[in-house]
Amino acid sequence: MLEINNLHAGIEGKEILRGLTLSVGTGEVHAIMGPNGSGKSTLANVLAGRPRYEVTQGSVTYEGKDLLAMPTEERAREGVFLAMQYPVEIPGVNNIYFLKAAVNAVRKHHGEEELDAMEFLQIAREKMKLVELDEAFMNRAVNEGFSGGEKKRNEIFQMAVLDPKLAVLDETDSGLDIDALRIVAEGVNALRSEKHSVLVITHYQRLLTYLVPDYVHVLANGRIVKSGGKELALELEQKGYEWIEQEVVAAR
Amino acid sequence: MSAVDTLSTIREQAAQRFQQLGWPTPRQEEWKYTNVAPIAKVNWERGRPRPQSPGVPPGDRESDRADETSALHSMRGRALVELVFVNGRFAERNGEGAPGLHVSPLEPNEHLGKYADYQNHAFTALNTANFEDGAFVRAESTVEGFVHLLYVSEGDETWSHPRNLILASRGAQLTVVETYAGEGKYFTNAVTEIVAEDGAVVDHYKVECESIDAYHVGTVQIHQERSSSVTAHSVAIGGALVRNEVNAALKGEGSSLVLEGLFIGAGTQHLDNKTVIDHARPHCESLELYKGILDDNARGVFDGRIIVGIGAQKTVAKQTNKNLLLSETAIVDSKPTLEIHNDDVKCNHGSTIGQLAEEPLFYLRSRGIGEEEARGLLIYAFASELVDRMKVEPVRESIRRAMFRQMPARMPERRGGAR
Numbered sequence: 001m002l003e004i005n006n007l008h009a010g011i012e013g014k015e016i017l018r019g020l021t022l023s024v025g026t027g028e029v030h031a032i033m034g035p036n037g038s039g040k041s042t043l044a045n046v047l048a049g050r051p052r053y054e055v056t057q058g059s060v061t062y063e064g065k066d067l068l069a070m071p072t073e074e075r076a077r078e079g080v081f082l083a084m085q086y087p088v089e090i091p092g093v094n095n096i097y098f099l100k101a102a103v104n105a106v107r108k109h110h111g112e113e114e115l116d117a118m119e120f121l122q123i124a125r126e127k128m129k130l131v132e133l134d135e136a137f138m139n140r141a142v143n144e145g146f147s148g149g150e151k152k153r154n155e156i157f158q159m160a161v162l163d164p165k166l167a168v169l170d171e172t173d174s175g176l177d178i179d180a181l182r183i184v185a186e187g188v189n190a191l192r193s194e195k196h197s198v199l200v201i202t203h204y205q206r207l208l209t210y211l212v213p214d215y216v217h218v219l220a221n222g223r224i225v226k227s228g229g230k231e232l233a234l235e236l237e238q239k240g241y242e243w244i245e246q247e248v249v250a251a252r
Numbered sequence: 253m254s255a256v257d258t259l260s261t262i263r264e265q266a267a268q269r270f271q272q273l274g275w276p277t278p279r280q281e282e283w284k285y286t287n288v289a290p291i292a293k294v295n296w297e298r299g300r301p302r303p304q305s306p307g308v309p310p311g312d313r314e315s316d317r318a319d320e321t322s323a324l325h326s327m328r329g330r331a332l333v334e335l336v337f338v339n340g341r342f343a344e345r346n347g348e349g350a351p352g353l354h355v356s357p358l359e360p361n362e363h364l365g366k367y368a369d370y371q372n373h374a375f376t377a378l379n380t381a382n383f384e385d386g387a388f389v390r391a392e393s394t395v396e397g398f399v400h401l402l403y404v405s406e407g408d409e410t411w412s413h414p415r416n417l418i419l420a421s422r423g424a425q426l427t428v429v430e431t432y433a434g435e436g437k438y439f440t441n442a443v444t445e446i447v448a449e450d451g452a453v454v455d456h457y458k459v460e461c462e463s464i465d466a467y468h469v470g471t472v473q474i475h476q477e478r479s480s481s482v483t484a485h486s487v488a489i490g491g492a493l494v495r496n497e498v499n500a501a502l503k504g505e506g507s508s509l510v511l512e513g514l515f516i517g518a519g520t521q522h523l524d525n526k527t528v529i530d531h532a533r534p535h536c537e538s539l540e541l542y543k544g545i546l547d548d549n550a551r552g553v554f555d556g557r558i559i560v561g562i563g564a565q566k567t568v569a570k571q572t573n574k575n576l577l578l579s580e581t582a583i584v585d586s587k588p589t590l591e592i593h594n595d596d597v598k599c600n601h602g603s604t605i606g607q608l609a610e611e612p613l614f615y616l617r618s619r620g621i622g623e624e625e626a627r628g629l630l631i632y633a634f635a636s637e638l639v640d641r642m643k644v645e646p647v648r649e650s651i652r653r654a655m656f657r658q659m660p661a662r663m664p665e666r667r668g669g670a671r
Contacts, residue, residue: 048618051610076620084618088611092633092640101629102619109620141633142615158619 001026001063001197002166008057008222009046015056016042018222024166027194031208031233032201034219035241040201041085043219044170047199048082049075062166076102077109079165083155083172090142095154096124098142099161106162127160131187149180156187167191168199173207185210205237218244255360266370266380273374285553285585286495286524291467296439298384299339299410324402324433326649331400331429335387338404339438340412342385347400352393352424358386364417367445367501368473375469375495379413379443386415391426391452398427398455398644407438407466416444420452420480427455429647432470433490434463442470448480450504455483457647461654462490464519471497478504485642486542488515488523489654495524502529502536502564513542514638514651517550517582518659524553529571531564538568543638544575545631546582547659553585560592560599567594571601576608576634631659 002024009017016039024030034040045053047060049072060067067075090098103123104114115123128135131153143151152172159167172184188198188211200211208216208230216232217224220241225248226232236244275292276283327334333347333355342357349355358364370377387401403414420426432440440462448454462468468491474482488494500509515523523546529538544552554573575584586603608630616626635655642648 050614050618071623072614072617073620073622073626076618082618084615088615090612090615090630090633092636093612093616093629098616098621098629099619101625102616102621105620105622105625162619 003061006058009042009053009055011053016222020223022224024197024199026197029198029213031213031216032219033236038219039222040219041170044082044168044201047168077106081159081162081164081167083159083169085170087143087151087155089144091144093142095140095142096138099158124161127157130160130190131157132183133157148175152176152184156184160187166197170201173202181207182210205233208233220245255362259360259364262365263381266377269370270374270377270381276374290493291439294409296409296411301338301341326646327400330646332397334400336402337385339410340384340414350395352391353395354390355399356388358388358415363447367475368443368471375441376443376471379415379441383413383415388417389428390419391424392421394425398429401430403432405434405438405440407436409437411439414442418446420448420454422449423451425453429457429644431459433461434466436463437465439467444472446474448476448482450478452480455643457485460488460490466491467493469495474500476502476504476507479506481508483510486513487651489658493522497526499528502531502533505533506535509538511540512638514635515552516545516655516658517552518547521550527556529558531560531567534565536567540571542573544584546584547578549581551583555587557589560597562593565594565596567597569599573603575605
């Protein structure tokens with residue numbers, strides 16, 4: 001599904017990812033954990049094609065194609081979804097209109113017929129229940145006046161409607177209370193299947209209690225320094241990140 | 253002296269004043285950003301009234317009807333009363349009317365010419381001296397629905413001087429929409445006087461979507477009495493050179509005013525908006541928001557002045573101008589001004605000029621929406637803050653259509669409306 005090879009990337013001339021290599025297979029859930037400043041969000045942003053992020057070296061192959069060569073919208077149409085850490089408020093753009101336009105852009109890309117308003121609403125209503133979002137939200141402007149938790153649930157709602165092959169969750173758990181955390185995790189769990197892959201980027205282990213990963217990777221100084229199974233997350237939670245950093249230094 | 257005699261005296265005075273004043277030049281502070289030389293150099297003539305064919309209102313000919321993007325399309329048949337003027341002259345009346353509502357072609361009366369300043373304003377003098385026709389709208393009570401005044405011009409170096417008088421009697425409620433549209437090179441010099449008596453509520457829309465080769469200069473002059481409430485929307489989308497003035501005098505205590513403007517220019521359009529709000533009495537409130545969207549080599553102007561008089565204690569005034577530039581070569585001049593002559597007031601003003609923000613654009617694209625469509629959504633969103641507040645649905649629709657026609661490459665593909 002996703003092959004990241006020796007990726008070097010940064011922003012405004014500052015290198016943040018320094019040779020990151022990662023392979024995500026179809027149907028797998030990978031968690032990327034790491035201390036602040038390790039490059040977690042940079043990875044998410046580079047995968048989605050956020051402006052200003054520059055890739056200086058390495059490659060990202062998605063379903064056999066060069067992901068980095070695609071414009072942002074094409075990545076989305078090909079099935080890559082980024083649930084953002086800080087979803088932006090867009091006054092004047094209606095949530096439901098926006099999402100319908102997005103769904104139809106994706107469908108058009110795949111040569112499928114566009115959904116009409118009724119068909120779309122039916123799907124949207126179903127997915128709204130999944131993330132326990134009130135229908136009233138859908139007629140508001142995108143994220144405008146939403147609380148932190150509502151914004152994150154809206155991200156997961158959009159993800160559920162767009163049904164991506166690869167979902168990248170950038171610190172979706174930050175700022176969530178325990179109920180919202182559970183709802184978000186359930187939303188992602190509902191997407192899990194042998195056809196869907198998920199990359200969960202997080203600082204804390206707590207989301208992984210509900211959203212159990214197949215693999216856990218530790219990111220430090222722009223590289224993956226340790227990989228393991230779900231138990232690695234618990235170890236990190238107990239011991240913090242320092243021991244990993246020490247281990248890395250010792251190994252050099 | 254009768255109203256007819258008074259009016260002819262006024263018109264003679266106005267003609268003389270125009271002779272003395274001449275065409276404005278950029279040397280005058282009020283015309284600093286707008287040069288009307290292209291208007292002054294044409295030898296304008298009166299246009300011919302189009303031969304009337306009953307049942308087919310001008311602007312609803314085959315060509316217009318076929319064109320669903322026509323800004324006028326959504327307005328047709330929706331008004332309580334619609335007066336259609338062709339090249340400045342009354343051509344047709346449509347609609348059933350409503351109780352408490354009087355709408356007729358303009359006739360002399362005691363209010364006419366009393367509010368718009370023909371002594372100091374050249375174009376108002378020109379209008380006052382030359383107007384041939386216009387509308388007189390009067391509400392005596394609460395009128396649900398709206399009155400539509402449609403000015404259609406077909407020009408080949410022709411001019412017209414539409415003149416409207418809108419009167420809301422004590423406690424009455426009235427909504428009036430003025431639409432200006434046409435084809436060819438012509439010059440519309442419009443003046444509308446609005447009088448809101450004690451406790452009256454007026455919702456006024458001026459939708460300027462003239463031909464791209466046309467010139468349009470217009471003044472909306474508002475006079476408010478005690479506890480009256482006026483909302484005046486000024487939309488400028490068409491025209492090669494446009495100057496829209498809105499002047500409001502809050503002459504009665506406790507009156508409130510909302511001024512909202514939207515100007516959208518592309519190509520080499522020049523869209524100038526000038527507003528003056530005169531807070532003459534205490535306990536009045538004015539809220540003003542003008543937004544400009546400028547593409548290509550278009551130029552926009554916002555020159556807003558708020559004057560708070562010595563006796564206007566407890567005035568609340570807020571003035572905002574926000575502009576969105578879509579190209580490197582589009583220009584906007586923004587000049588919000590407050591003149592406060594007493595210290596018991598709450599006033600603020602400000603203006604912004606910017607481009608489309610990167611973050612929302614990325615967000616939309618990250619969901620699969622193409623860059624052009626995403627930009628269109630965001631441009632429309634910028635305008636929608638004002639459009640969504642307009643209470644008359646056909647006006648909202650007509651502005652959406654006009655925007656789409658104005659910048660087809662910028663607007664989202666129409667999929668049953670943006671809402």
